[in-house]
Amino acid sequence: MAQSASKSCDICMRGPGHNYCEQCDQWLCENCKTLHLRSKISRNHTFLSGQNINPEEKLLCTEHDKNFIFYCNACDIPICKLCIVKKHKQHDTSEINESTQELQSELKKMIDSKMKCIRTNLDKIEQGTGCYQTAVKEAIRTITEEGNQIKLWIDKKVQALIKSLEEQETTSLQALQSIRTKFENDMEMLKKCQNNFAESETITDATKRLKELKLIKSQLDVAAGKQSMVIPTVKYNKKNVSERELIYLFGDISFREIVYSVEQTPKKDTRYLLY
Template identity: 50%
Template sequence: MAQAASKTCEICVSGPGYNYCEQCDQLFCDGCKISHLRTKMTKNHTFLSGPNLNPEVKQYCKEHDENFIYYCRECSTPICKICVIKKHKSHDFAEIKESTEGIKAEVKMVIDMKMKNLQSNIADIDQGSNQYKTDVNGVIHAIREVGRTLKEMIDEKVEGLINTVKKKDTKNVQTLESVGNELKQLWIKQKSNRSSIKKHRV
């Protein structure tokens, strides 16, 4: 029998029971309500919802004014003792309590399966995150290696250019010194010649 809505969900016994299933006479939290409506056997069940819900009165068959005591598995609906005889005689049915126990087990199985899938997804995310970090570190290392190689090549090229300039500079200096010496010798020679000419004139 469902209690007042201030109680917790009667399925997972953790969330607030704000949803009352009219067929199962039980309180559900929002998560268990969704699972309940996804279950083949209870997908057509109807709910009363709200924080001030108070389903104290036992649900009954409005057609025969009798309490529901069975659950017809073929029609997915609760039935009273008169419904069994008149409309569901050859159907497969069970007591409400037995049916709700089966639903509880099925919902628990669904929740457990979803929890396992969630844990598996979390593990996959963690693994993917670790792999991503490893890949990023690998890219950074590769960039640094390329940078080091390029720096070595640039330094080598710069040193080569400097050496070439130094060699050309040395050669040019030698050429200039040679030309300068030749000019000096020529100037000295011409000066000497002028002195000789002056002496002869005298």
């Protein structure tokens, strides 16, 4: 491999070799460079030009110690100009620079496509995260609102039951008091009749005694007779409501799980072996 740009052209050996062919590892003058680029086999070669060129060290064919100029697509390996004649003449080959450019183009498209896909997914996550958090807050608000409504209904029912019980208690107590007062009045009358009956026994005159007894009887007729008394009772008939039945009053939460799948690009058996 040439080490400086001050030597003569490696082709014609006459002109100054100021142009370095990266594929052939040769220094060419301007005229040979033009002819080199007109050739079908080397038209895609690239050159370094200038006074201070320091070509990078290249991998060479281990069998012929020549630069890799072609690429054998059948064997999937780079080959030199002697390899193509001796071992790969019937194989599908291409100029290595052309293969490199094709692969570069393919990789660039692949990188751009994958980056675009990732950016789309990142944007989707960014937007979806906000929407998801908003949905969670809305669900919490709805659950809380529903729970408070059920609590309100329960409290309202409890108050209605208590009010009904208290109103019935007042009515029953008033009725009992009225009956009690009547019985107390009758008791006073009966005590008077009892006293009058005792005094009547001291009357010796039968006519007067009979008259007194009839008067006592008329008073007893006014007083309440034997009555059956029913005392009011109250009992709360509790329902055996389970926690599960109470839970059924609430709605359900539906979830959509995260679905994430990675689409793998089929791998080609590409070796890119360099000897």
